[in-house]
Amino acid sequence: MRREIRITGLGGQGAITAGHILGRAAAIYGGKESVVTEGYSPYITGGWSRADVIISDEPIDYPLITKLDVLATMYDEGFVQNLRHVKRGGVIITVKELVKHASQDHKVLPIPAIEVAERLGRRIVANIVILGAIVAVLGTPPLESVEKALADRFPKAVDLNRKAVQQGFSIASELLASVDVLEGG
Amino acid sequence: MTQVVKAQRHPRDSLLRSERLPHIWCPGCGIGIVMAAYADAIEASGIPPEKHVCISGIGCTGRVSGYMRLDSFHTTHGRAIAFATGLSLVRPDLEVTVISGDGDICTIGGNHLIHAARRNVDINVIMVNNFNYGMTGGQHGGTTPLGAKTYTSPYGNFEAPFNMPYLVAAAGASFVARWTTLHVRQLINAIKRMMSVEGFAFIEVISPCPPTFGEFNNFPEAIDMMEYFRKYSVVDHNADLSKIDIRLQGEPLVVGNFVDRRRPSYQELVQETIRKASGRGESV
Amino acid sequence: MSSGLPRPGVHFMMGNFACVEAAILAGCRFFAGYPITPSSEIFERACVRFPQVGGIAVEMEDEMASVAALIGAAYAGAKAMTATSGPGFSLMMENIGLAFIMEAPIVIVNVQRAGPSTGIPTLIGQGDVMQARWGSHGDIETVVYSPSSVQEFFDLTIKAFNTAERLRTPVIVLADQLVGLMWEKVVIPTAEDVEVVERKIMDPRLLSTRPPFDYSVDVNPMPIVGTGCRVNIDSLTHDERGYPTTSQEISDKMLRYLLGKIRNHARELWMYKEFMTDDAEVVVVAYGSTARSSLNAIKQARARGIKAGLLQLITLWPFPSDVIERLSQRVNALVVPEINFGQLVHPVREYAKCPVINVNWAPGSLIEPHVILDAVEVAAA
Numbered sequence: 001m002r003r004e005i006r007i008t009g010l011g012g013q014g015a016i017t018a019g020h021i022l023g024r025a026a027a028i029y030g031g032k033e034s035v036v037t038e039g040y041s042p043y044i045t046g047g048w049s050r051a052d053v054i055i056s057d058e059p060i061d062y063p064l065i066t067k068l069d070v071l072a073t074m075y076d077e078g079f080v081q082n083l084r085h086v087k088r089g090g091v092i093i094t095v096k097e098l099v100k101h102a103s104q105d106h107k108v109l110p111i112p113a114i115e116v117a118e119r120l121g122r123r124i125v126a127n128i129v130i131l132g133a134i135v136a137v138l139g140t141p142p143l144e145s146v147e148k149a150l151a152d153r154f155p156k157a158v159d160l161n162r163k164a165v166q167q168g169f170s171i172a173s174e175l176l177a178s179v180d181v182l183e184g185g
Numbered sequence: 186m187t188q189v190v191k192a193q194r195h196p197r198d199s200l201l202r203s204e205r206l207p208h209i210w211c212p213g214c215g216i217g218i219v220m221a222a223y224a225d226a227i228e229a230s231g232i233p234p235e236k237h238v239c240i241s242g243i244g245c246t247g248r249v250s251g252y253m254r255l256d257s258f259h260t261t262h263g264r265a266i267a268f269a270t271g272l273s274l275v276r277p278d279l280e281v282t283v284i285s286g287d288g289d290i291c292t293i294g295g296n297h298l299i300h301a302a303r304r305n306v307d308i309n310v311i312m313v314n315n316f317n318y319g320m321t322g323g324q325h326g327g328t329t330p331l332g333a334k335t336y337t338s339p340y341g342n343f344e345a346p347f348n349m350p351y352l353v354a355a356a357g358a359s360f361v362a363r364w365t366t367l368h369v370r371q372l373i374n375a376i377k378r379m380m381s382v383e384g385f386a387f388i389e390v391i392s393p394c395p396p397t398f399g400e401f402n403n404f405p406e407a408i409d410m411m412e413y414f415r416k417y418s419v420v421d422h423n424a425d426l427s428k429i430d431i432r433l434q435g436e437p438l439v440v441g442n443f444v445d446r447r448r449p450s451y452q453e454l455v456q457e458t459i460r461k462a463s464g465r466g467e468s469v
Numbered sequence: 470m471s472s473g474l475p476r477p478g479v480h481f482m483m484g485n486f487a488c489v490e491a492a493i494l495a496g497c498r499f500f501a502g503y504p505i506t507p508s509s510e511i512f513e514r515a516c517v518r519f520p521q522v523g524g525i526a527v528e529m530e531d532e533m534a535s536v537a538a539l540i541g542a543a544y545a546g547a548k549a550m551t552a553t554s555g556p557g558f559s560l561m562m563e564n565i566g567l568a569f570i571m572e573a574p575i576v577i578v579n580v581q582r583a584g585p586s587t588g589i590p591t592l593i594g595q596g597d598v599m600q601a602r603w604g605s606h607g608d609i610e611t612v613v614y615s616p617s618s619v620q621e622f623f624d625l626t627i628k629a630f631n632t633a634e635r636l637r638t639p640v641i642v643l644a645d646q647l648v649g650l651m652w653e654k655v656v657i658p659t660a661e662d663v664e665v666v667e668r669k670i671m672d673p674r675l676l677s678t679r680p681p682f683d684y685s686v687d688v689n690p691m692p693i694v695g696t697g698c699r700v701n702i703d704s705l706t707h708d709e710r711g712y713p714t715t716s717q718e719i720s721d722k723m724l725r726y727l728l729g730k731i732r733n734h735a736r737e738l739w740m741y742k743e744f745m746t747d748d749a750e751v752v753v754v755a756y757g758s759t760a761r762s763s764l765n766a767i768k769q770a771r772a773r774g775i776k777a778g779l780l781q782l783i784t785l786w787p788f789p790s791d792v793i794e795r796l797s798q799r800v801n802a803l804v805v806p807e808i809n810f811g812q813l814v815h816p817v818r819e820y821a822k823c824p825v826i827n828v829n830w831a832p833g834s835l836i837e838p839h840v841i842l843d844a845v846e847v848a849a850a
Contacts, residue, residue, distance in 0.1 A: 020652065024481040027654040034481070036652040061764035062838055063651055202701070205712060235697040240541075243704075251701050251713060256694040258544070259703040259713070261567050264537040267529060271501055271538025272694060274525050275545035279695050300530040455525055462520030464471060 001057060003138055004065045006082060007130070008050035009074030014127030017153070018072075019051020022131060022141075025149035026055045030141025035063045048078060055140060070137055072130050073099055074113075091137045093130060093172070109133060109175050116167050125164040132168025136176060143169055197224040200234060202254050209248055211319075213399075213407025215366035215392030219313050220249050222369055223284065226376035227255075230280070238281045240269045242289035245320045245394075246313040249284040263294030266301045269308045270451075277452040280380055282309040288318045291347055292327035302356035302385045307450035309379040309386045312349065315394035316402075316433075323397030330433050334401040348430040349389045354444045355426075359384025361444035363429070365391040367414040368440060375442055384450045391431070391438070402433070414438065473521035477659040484622045485510035485552075485649045488578060488642070489518055491626035492550055494663045497576070498524035499549040501538035503531055503557055506590040507646040508580035511552035532557040536564035540573040544702065546693045548630055552578040554646075556587060558597055559604070565639050566605035569727065571702050572691070574633035574668055578626070578642045580649035581757075583832030593646040594832030595757055595808040599815075601641050602786045608724055610731035612640045612738055613786040617760040619653035625783065631666035632738065636730045637688050643785060645808070647758040647835055673697040680709035684726040687733070731787055740783035741792055745771065749778030751848045752796060753804045754817055756782040758835050763806060766841035775849045788816040797821040802848035806841045808832050824848070 005022065009015030016038055023036035035054045041047030052065045067087035073079050073094055079101040086092060086106055094101075096110035113129040128150065135146055143165070150161040195203055201224065210216050227237055234255055241250035243262035250257040260268045265283045273281040283290070290298055290312040301308065317335050318324040324337040328349065332341045354361045360382040364372045372390060379386030393399055393410030404410040413433070422441040429439040475490040482490075488511050492500075500519055502512035512526070519526040525542075529535045532553055539549040553561060558579045568575050583589035584596045597604075601613045612632050616622040625642055633640040669690040671681065681700040682689055692698035705713035706720050714720070731738070744764055746752055751770070755763040760781040770777035780796060782789060793816075797803055803821055805814040806828035814827040828844045830836035 020481075023652055027481045028479050033654060037647070038650065060653075061761050061768065062835075063647065063653075063758070063761055064835055202712075235699060236695060238694050251703060255699055256544075256692070257699075257701045258541075258571075259701065259705060260537065260540075261533075261563055261704055264533055264564060264567075267534035267537035268541040270527075270529075270534075270541065271499065271549070272541030272545045274527065274538075275499060275542045275547045276695055279545075296530050297534055300534075455527065459520045459523055459525070462517075463473065463523055465473075465521055 002060070003055045003069045003140070004067065005053040005055070005070040005072070005134060005138070006050055006065060006068050006085065007053070007072045007134070008048055008078040008082060009127065010048055011046055013074045014124070015074055016049050016051045018127040018131040019053050021146065021149045021153055022134065023053050024152065025146040026141040029145030029148045032057060032141055033060050035060050037064060048075065055138070070134055072134055074127065074130065076100055093133050093137065095126060095130065109137065109172055111168060111171055113168065116171070117164060120160060120163055122160060125160060128161050128164035129168035132165035133172035135165070136169045136172035197221065197228070200224045200227055200254055202252055205252055208252060210245060211396050213393055213395040214245070215315065215390070215407075216246050216249065216313055218366040218369060219246075219284070219311060219372070219390050219392065220252060222372045223249070223282065223311065223376055224253070225373045226380065229373065229377050230380045232280050232380065236279050238272065238279050240265045240272070240281065240283045242285040242294060244286040244289045244318065246284060246286035247289060263289055264297065265289065266294060266297040266308070266310060270301060270306050273306065273308050274452060274455060277307065277456070280309070282311065284311045284313070286319070287312055287314040287316065287328040288326040291349060295327060298353065299356040302353050302358040302387065304451040305357055305359055305384040305448055307383050307385070307452045309376070311376065311388050311390060313390050313392050314349065315392045315398055317394060317398040319394050319397050323401070330431055333398070333433070335398065346430070348426070350429060350443050351426040353387045357385070357448075358387050358444060359446055359448060359450070360386035360442075362387070362442040363389040363391065363440050365414040365418060365438070365440060366393065367411050367418065371440075378442065378445070382445070383453070384448060473518070474660055475657050477657050480655050480657055481652060482619060482655050483510060483650060483652050484616070484619045484644065485580065486514050487619050487623040487655045488552070488626045488644070489514040490657060491623040492576070492630065493518060493522055493524070494657075494660060495548065495627045495630035496665050496667070497548040497550050497630060498522065499539070499542040499547040500524070500526040500551065501529050501535040501542070501549070502526070502551050503529055503535055503553070505554045505557045507582055507649050508552040508554045508578065510649070511578060511580070532560035533563055536561045536568065536575070536577070539575040540564065540568050540571060543573040543575050544694055548574070548634070550576040550578065552580065554580050554582045554590070555584045555594070555597055558600065562600070562604040565611070566607060566609055567704050568639040569605065569609045569611075570704055572637040572689070572727070573639065574637050575639050576626070576629045576633055576642065577639060578644060581643065581645040589833050591646070592833045593758065593808060593835055595645060595759065596812070596832055597643065598785060598807070598809065598812040601643050608728060610728050611786050612636070612638065612731060612784070613643050614640070614740065614783055615643045615756040615785050616648050616783070617757050617781060618648065619651060619655045621783070622648055623655050623657070627663060631664065634666045634668040635688070636734065637668060637691055638730055643757070645757045671698050671700070676700070681711050682707065682709045684709060684722045688730055735787040736791070738784050738787055739789040739792060741789060742781040742783065744779040744781070746778035746780060746796065748776050750776040750801045751804060751845050752778045752780050752800050753806065753841060753845065754780045754782060754793070755806055756785055756813065759806050759808060762836050762838045763841050765838040766845060769838060769842050770845045770849070773846075775845060777845050777849070782813070785813060790816070790820045793817055793820040794822060797823045802826060804828060804841065804844045804848055806830065806836050806844070808836055
């Protein structure tokens with residue numbers, strides 16, 4: 001099955017990093033195929049950036065997104081700007097503290113990523129909390145594979161990142177259990 | 186009575202592709218003098234011929250490489266220095282000399298020249314300056330003196346020329362000299378010196394071009410230009426390079442070995458980078 | 470102390486990075502470049518990685534200088550490469566011709582962007598297909614490979630070096646912005662498992678009995694500087710001794726030899742992949758990233774009951790004429806989508822025995838599958 005994910009944020013929030021870790025986890029440790037492409041606003045600093053991730057059991061032909069299964073946005077405008085790309089029944093994951101928008105047509109999972117990250121002592125891992133939430137929604141790749149990919153990328157902060165991704169995963173899992181978000185998926 | 190002497194062989198036959206002679210250069214041209222000086226310097230350098238590489242661009246002087254019995258390359262117009270840079274980076278042990286004309290080195294290849302000097306690439310560049318594009322029939326270029334007439338400056342050249350030693354010294358070369366085709370002994374010594382300099386070494390050789398530049402600018406015979414060299418040349422190794430531009434108006438024609446300084450060569454710095462990086466090779 | 474070679478195994482890597490790792494495995498140790506989007510990652514990574522394996526990576530003042538430096542490095546015995554995009558590729562044409570006549574084995578990677586001129590530096594195009602073949606003046610032949618994935622970019626970079634070494638000729642890897650910048654899985658083999666071809670070197674002792682350029686042979690061994698060959702290598706049309714000539718007869722011999730190196734080996738050089746072509750009635754002919762949209766499109770067409778297939782051309786030049794001719798004899802139509810306004814469709818049309826439909830898409834984004842699907846449906850109707 002082909003799954004399409006977009007992670008978007010403002011410069012410095014780590015959206016692209018989260019996308020790369022997801023792609024790497026799926027391709028190297030998750031037994032899947034994946035493609036990651038990047039996009040940037042024309043502004044050098046302060047603009048948005050995004051990682052588009054496609055994960056599939058089979059070789060991926062068309063390497064760009066068509067309709068998103070999951071949109072994760074780390075800033076408010078990212079919600080509106082990307083809403084049209086999310087397929088009906090798709091899931092939108094937001095950083096609860098920063099994104100106020102809502103949608104009638106999609107399941108929205110607000111994740112208190114900043115609060116969690118701050119509790120872990122590093123606000124900078126909010127993107128990894130969001131990554132954990134994405135993995136919970138997708139049900140793939142296995143969380144351990146994401147932890148391994150994180151350890152590859154941040155060998156000096158293995159513990160911190162593992163906690164961040166796990167907490168994002170469990171918060172999203174709880175929300176998923178309470179609202180029936182995955183239909184069709 | 187004039188006696189015709191037929192030479193059976195040239196003393197530099199071992200360094201020349203004598204089977205290719207006669208060469209293409211016009212009577213009175215100075216390029217042959219420079220080529221012979223280069224051959225003499227090779228012999229005097231003590232470096233065996235198979236360790237010398239001669240690289241040229243396009244133009245009359247560009248033909249030198251093809252007459253030298255060495256590893257030789259006749260490249261594209263203006264690119265000889267870039268070509269030499271790549272070759273010499275891989276084989277820094279070889280003595281690489283670029284010989285080409287003013288149009289090739291200064292004008293179309295000017296950017297390569299200044300950047301090679303800036304990087305202090307350890308190669309030798311001999312630029313024969315005859316003030317015009319000879320092979321294409323005599324057009325003005327980046328070294329043509331103000332007021333000089335050529336086919337493309339029929340009313341007198343209105344572009345200021347480059348003062349080459351000043352330019353190349355400012356760009357950072359380790360060795361900079363200017364001689365004329367009259368100063369054969371000094372030229373041989375300067376070429377010999379450039380072969381031992383570690384860094385970018387540049388010689389401008391002022392040369393007659395009787396049928397094109399000379400014809401339009403009162404030097405119709407080779408002897409006219411040589412006579413000018415004899416009359417106006419001033420040897421000044423310590424000359425203020427900002428004041429040695431050439432107008433051919435009877436001002437002093439300043440020649441000499443102007444710059445001879447040591448700073449790390451490009452090849453040395455590249456090798457140092459390799460030393461710094463090697464072993465750090467993270468297997469990705 | 471690490472060998473600096475890429476670690477064998479499964480990697481997740483950007484196409485431009487994979488290209489550099491492949492070059493290292495192929496034995497390339499000289500890179501001369503000039504930064505240009507979207508190829509700069511190749512240059513940047515080469516600057517990090519080449520010195521780690523004892524190689525040289527330097528920045529030149531422009532792309533003319535880059536290719537000139539490569540040819541010099543090649544004659545000094547190194548395997549040499551550069552990477553660029555459209556505007557830089559234009560500047561390289563001069564010395565690609567020089568590499569061809571001087572028989573210098575070099576590799577040029579062009580990560581195509583949207584053109585013409587400065588175009589859209591950050592976005593995809595496929596507008597350099599004809600330039601890669603015909604861009605340098607005079608009669609030349611080039612070998613051009615076009616990857617559609619990170620793995621192919623890796624594999625074809627190695628292939629490019631091997632072909633360059635075998636035929637002593639410049640080889641071009643014609644990638645595009647998407648393949649260059651996308652991240653995908655790539656399997657890197659152990660160094661022992663990589664087939665690496667080394668050029669034949671001229672033994673200087675043979676030069677007393679044979680000319681350096683024997684135009685009757687397949688490929689002459691290469692005289693390397695400093696070995697005592699003392700051969701003249703000329704940009705002018707030259708005879709068997711390497712000396713300039715104006716003889717039309719020698720010009721004919723020299724060119725037949727130089728062009729023949731590629732033309733006589735065309736069949737070995739042709740690389741392509743076929744998808745679902747066995748029973749196909751309509752076949753899409755595509756290359757580079759466009760092949761991926763095309764694969765998606767033919768799957769959709771199959772789902773709609775159309776017998777569609779894909780011929781992915783990997784070798785663009787020398788053009789795989791026989792492949793097109795053979796295939797076109799058993800299908801109803803060929804569809805040629807390109808991110809340009811019609812380039813590779815011309816040789817396809819030249820050799821096809823069936824109708825050929827071109828699908829053109831302005832540079833700036835990857836051609837979308839539905840556009841190709843529409844054309845396939847029209848062709849099938």
